[in-house]
Amino acid sequence: MTRYVVSNVELIKKDYLVTAYTTEAAQEKAHLQPPRTKVSLGEITHSVTTINEYEYNREWRSTPDYSEGHDYHKPKKDHEGYQYDAFRDQDLYRDD
16 A cells, blocks of 8 residues: 655635725735635645655654653652662672
């Protein structure tokens, strides 16, 4: 199966009602307010591009949130509720 990236362009018509002395001033004022009407005139396919597995993994694949469900600010506790000691069950001997 091949993966494709399909790029579409949407044409939207927006009508603004502004009061100004010149067309340049009217265009500047139009961008400062929401449009009075907004109509989608259509969508056109701009390009269709094939991608390989490397490009898919690098750019398009969603990355998981590895910190989900972890609280790094709390100390770890063992099954009995005591603070976890990583060296408790290990036999550590020093050779001096």
